[in-house]
Structure formats: C-alpha cells, structure tokens
Amino acid sequence: MNKALLAFVLSPVCMTALADNHTSKAPSAPLEVGVDSSIVMQDLTVLGNRQKDIQMRSSVNTISIGKEFLQNNFSGSLMQSLRGIPGVKAMSIGSGQSKPTIRGLGFNRMVVTEDGIKHEGQQWGDDHGLEIDQFAIDHIDVVKGPAALLYGSDAIGGVINLYSNYIPTKKFQGAVSLFGRSNNESVGLSARLQGITGGFYWKANTTLIDYADYRVPTNSIQYFSYDIPLKDKLLRNTAGLERDGSVTLGYKGINFHTELKLSDAYTKSGFFANAHGLEVRLSSIDYDKSRRDIDLPYQSVNHFKVMSHTVYQEGQLALELNLAYQNNHRKELTEPIAHGYMPTPPNSLEREFKKDTYTANLMTRYDLNERHSLSAGVNGEYQHNRRAGWGFIIPDFETTSFGAYAFDRYTIKKDLIVNAGVRYDHVRTNIHSYTDWFKTPVSATDTIYKERSQDLCRSFNSLTWSAGINYATAGWILKANIGKSFRVPIPKELGTDGVNYHIFRYEKGNPNLNPEESYQLDAGIHWGNDRLTIQFDPYLNYFPNYIYMNPTPNYYEGLQWYYYTQSRVIRCGFELQADWKILPSLSAEFKGEYLYAEQLSGEKKGYTLPFSTPWSADATLRYAFCRKNVGNEGFVAMNMHVTGRQNNIVPPEKPTPGYYTLNLTAGKDFAFGERTLRLSLNAENLLNRKYYDHTSFYRLIDVPEPGRNVALIATFEF
C-alpha cells in the first residue's frame, strides 16, 4: 500500500520533470476525428485547439473517440475495440462478447448510455454482454470518474456515452462495411443508408454477423485439475450470431432538432460446452461435428429500443428532452440435468428475463451571462423485470427512480473555469418472493418447497455532489475534480437466496444493504506542444460501503456459501499517456495504467477486490504514408502490450501470470471522387501467445484468451 502511494505521488514529479524541455505533437489522430468519420483533419494547430477544447469542457477526464478509431481498432466487440483507451478494459465473457470496465469497475458500477439514454440490459450478470450495434455508433465519449450528477445511480467508475448522432449532409448517402476475423471465422456485413431533404433526415442501419467456435492457443484446458482435450484447439460451442437493425427519423431546424430512433439488437451465442457450471458434462451432443453450429447450452438476447431526442435552443436557453422505452429479453438454455435435490427439469429453459425500462430525461441549460452557465435537469426511470425457467438467480422486481440536479459552470477568466453541482435521487425497489418448483428435505420426514426470495420493498435516497476546476496556461492544462457518487443495491444483491447453478455456489442476498457510496478525487495533468504531449490522470477513490459477495468457509446443501456484505474500500491508480511526433510521418505512443485496491474492513480486510485489473503498458510506433495525398492516406502501426502479473487476489480467484502480445494495425483510404474506400487491418496476438486475462469471466475456469487473430474491415462510403 505504501509503495503504491509512493509511486502515485512520485509519478507526476517524474513526468513533469521530464516533460519540461521537449517538443511535442498533438495526440494520436484517431482520437481527434469528429462526429463525422469522413473528416480527416490535417492541420495540427486545429488538432491542438480541439484537444484543448475537449480538455476544458469538463473537469472530469473525458476522452472523445470517432468512428475512425473504431474502424482502425476493429475487434470482436465494441468494448474490445475500446481497450486501447487507458483505463478502459473489456472483461471477456466468451462468445465474442465482453463487458466494459472503467478503472476496474464494471457491472453496475458504470453506465453505458446511447444518445443520452442509460442502456438497461441485465448488466449485473457475469456473462451478459452489451446489446448494441457497434457499427451504428458515430462517436463515443468516455468519462473516467464519477458522473452521478448527470446519470444518477451506478455512474461510479465512469460512463461510456455512445452517440449515433451524425446528421446526413446529402440527399442520399451511405456506407457498406464487410468484415471478417480469422480466429473464430467471423464474417459480417454492416450497411447504412441515409439522406436529408430540407430539414428532414432519415437513417437506416443493419448489421449481420456470424462466427464459429473460438480458437485458443492450447490443446487442452485444465478445469478443476481435469484435462479437457480440445479438438483443433477450439472452444466447443462458442459460435454465435448477431442481427441488428435500426431506423431513425429526424428534423433539424435552426433552433429545433428532434429525432426518433427504433433499434433492435439480437444475439445468439453458445456457452463453452465443457465448462458451463461446475460439472464437466459428457453430453450426447456431438459438439465437434461442426464449428459453426450453436448447440445447448446457449444464450439468446434481444434488445429493442425506441428513443426520442429533442433539443430546443432560444437565445441563452437550451432545453433537451429524451424519452425512451427498452425491452430486454434474455434466455439461457441448457440441457436439463438433475442436481442436488432438484430433479431433472422438464425443458431446456434454465433462465429467462424480460425487462422493460421506461426513461425520461429533461435538461435545461441557461447562460446567465458570459461567466455563469447554469444547467439543471430531472430524470425518471421505471424498470419491470420478470423471470422464468427452472434456474433461479434473481427475483421479479420493479424499480422506480427519480432524480434532479443543478450545476453551475463559472468562467473566472478564459483559461480558468470552476464548476459545482448537486443532485438528489429517490429510488424505490419492490422485490417479489420466489419459491422452488421442487421439494427439498428439511428433516428426516419432511420436505418443503423452499422460499428463495421474500417479498421486499425498499426505498433509497441519495444526495450526491461534485466540484471541479479547469486551468490552462502555456502548454499546460490542469484539471481536478472531486465528487460523490452512489449505486442502489440491485435486486440480486438484496433478494437472491439459493443455488447459483451457473457457478455452483450458494448465494445469499442481504435485504438490509445500504446504497453503495463512493468518493473520488481525480486529477488530469496535460502538457504538450506540437511534438510531444503527455497526459497523466491519477485518482483516489474511497468507498465507505462497497457491496461485495464474500465466500465463507461454510456449506449449505453441499455448496459453498457466499453472502453479500459491505466493506470499506480504498482504490487508487492512474493512467499515463505520452505521444511523441518523431517525424511528420512517424509517431510513437506510450500508455500505461495502474490500479491498487484494498478492503479496509470486514472479513476480507487486507484483500483486494474481485477482478482487480493488473498494471499494463502499451508502446506503439506508427508510420503514416501518402500523407500529402488527401483522401488516400494510410498508416501502419506496431504495438507491444504488456500486462503485469496479478498476485493481488481474493478467494476464489487464482493469481494470473503476466504476459505480452505483439499487435499490428494498418489502414489505407482510397478516394474515388466523392466516394471513399477504407481498408483496415487489425492483427492481434501475432506471436499466438497463450495467456490469461485476470479480469475475464473464463479465468476462473482456466480458459486462456483467444490466440492470433486477424481482423479485416473494408468500408465503402458513398
């Protein structure tokens, strides 16, 4: 701990010392491309100012990403594509899907929004991915740090804001992308057509993806010390498919902009057949007959969304109204197997969740004068979740939440801005009881239908706040932010009581949990000139009552007993990024991140938190060619990624060795008059190294990360 703090304190000193007398460049180009992916900025001065504008916009660390970054870093899933951002990680959950984490906080400790609406799926689940079409996204803002003020509950670690807000500029235009990945023989097509006439515009998107079983660089895996041979190094039954579609209609006037978007995202993906649950199943299903089929066990998720987004601006006043309806329908199907006191279930539907979410946000901004910019808003949300299937994990519930905030941004002088805000939230959760469908013996003569969840109604109130400062001078931009954020306990934490057949443990909720609170101090130090830029973002985070599932030495019905409890937790860490423009055509980038977490109270005092992110560093050399040939630019970049060993673990985790990978990205544009063809290549793990990701869901069952993978994407814009 002391060493960590020392490193924490010393690092800025080191960085400022060596940053002093060197020249610099603007940060890597992909980050700088605006909302419209077709804009390729050439002028470095423009880039520099844009970077400063973004940096000065908020006292919280925000990173802005354009579509080109996503194409150049195209990977299996949207979140995997975002891994290149310091502090952002994708928790791999197999099946080509991943969950985002920001500074080690994932699940319900961060928020994903789409066009300002909080995305509501089943984000609490270990193997539940993100149901969003990554090809419909135009622009992403990643907020690292507390953002409760705008988003209410859950925005503790940060927010990933996804925007599909590009407004067409021609009567008819579009783009078609074809892509493939070698590792899981993934093939896909994504198309967008759009147009604008007068102020009226329309957009239509579709994405189709099919992939086969994943390949890992090993012939067998060790699962509870038992060797599972893999045929052709393939993870059995991890094939899947994705079908997405959306339609947007909008009107853009001078003072008024409104948009209605309907979208549907459907995925079906297999679970690794040999390690689903704690038993190694000898199924009669012939998994090895085809690499592309999806057998039991598998999951299917459909996410349907209707969103309305309206902005009205008049003089110093701006009003924004967002309304949304989301329906998340998730199924998990497994071969019916008797276990413990549960007899063989009648069908393969292990779990089903149907969640409806209604959201309304009203925001207003009023520029009082040149100095004061006031914002205020109200949010309301209603969630309705119903379960089915023979496997119980979370009860039925309804949650109603309401929040209101006010925020002032005060410009003392051009390069010195302070801000402060306050928010109040009221959340009411109503949980329904659940009783087993089978009988369990409670004594030598008596068997009963056990109640796994009780009727429960709880209300939570939270007052959160934040304050920050932005200061710019010469080549420096300095920011600091302090804020309180919170998260309401989810129904699983409050109400679960029973066997989690997925990971074979007995989980007990705690109906008395308090809202989890978090205090975080953030800083951002940016220094740069036209050749070198350095960005250093340290943070210190304290939870008085982190909600945590604690493994105990006790058994219940033959399964290890885990229960939800709360403990004091301190976390600290930083991200560091340096970009150096060596020559006009050659640039180098260094990125690193470090995180330390420790529980300060409770039964696991002295231990870290589950899934603690190990340190990692990246070094990239990038060469740009055809720079003078506008519309035909190209680049090639070589990257080395190093992740440290993670010894800092908490039961039932195992230490994870460190690893390094070599990766290559390249891209080239070809202009055909008004049209463009863009080719991007992303080759990961060139040396086909076998390694484990400590933050992966599959780490617990010793499945290594995918081996060498070459992804190619061709986009034709017209």
Add this chain to the structure above:
Amino acid sequence: MKKILFSLAAVAALLGMVSCSTESVEVPVITDLGITANPVDCQVYNRGDSIYFHYRITGHEELGSYNLEIHNNFDHHTHGTQGQTCALDAKKDPQKNAFYYNQDFVIPRGNKDYDARQSIYIPANAQPGDYHFVIRATNSQGGQGIRAMAIKIK
C-alpha cells in the same frame, strides 16, 4: 529523447515492482499422502455396507469445513478431479431409490492439516450403478478445493 524513454521505462519498472508485492491465496488440498485413503477411483461397494471415508485435508490457511456428496452417474458425466476413467454400466434413469448423500462437516478451529473420517451407510435398497463421491473443503478465507471420484454400488 532517450532520457524520456528511459524515464518511462523506469516508471514502468517501478510499477511492476509495486504490483508484485502481495501474497497469493491458496485453496485446501484433499490428499491421500501418508494415509490409505478411502474411497478411491473405481472402488466397488455393496448395498447394505458402509463407506469408511478417510482423506487428509491440508492448506496454508486455517481450514473451515468439508462436505461429502454422493450422487448417481447414470447419465455418464465426469468431474474435474477424476484421476482415471472407470468402466461404466449402461446409461439409465434414476429411480426413486437412487442413492443420494449430502452432509457438511465443520473442521475444528485452528487446524491446517486435518484427518477427515466418516462412515456412510449405503441403504440395502439403494439403486445399484455408477456413482460419484465428491469431497469439497474450504479454508477460513473461503478458498475451496474439490476432489471427486467414481465409485460403483452393486
């Protein structure tokens, strides 16, 4: 410029040192070292007899509890720690008299090495066939070790 790269490398090295300084967590080991353990893989028992269970549980942490479970393997599944494959009878459906046993035992406090013994009676009317014998053991920190073996009841 070299100075910069050197400094960055130094910072990275410093971080590496910081992040490798904590102890690891162990899980209990269920072993037959130094004892004649019972049951072992592929062992055959008769109905109406008892299984005289005997294994050693060891660990670096203080031990917590252990659990013994016997369930049928009429559907031919396998467990993680099974050392060898045994000849199995044909697949069949479990009847009402299929044998099932599931008991938890607390290990007295302060033990890091424990000699676990239990006697488990197999009812005379139990459905014969292939069964699994599963031992689970925890330590005080919640780490869990598992050992499973295949047995047959005649």
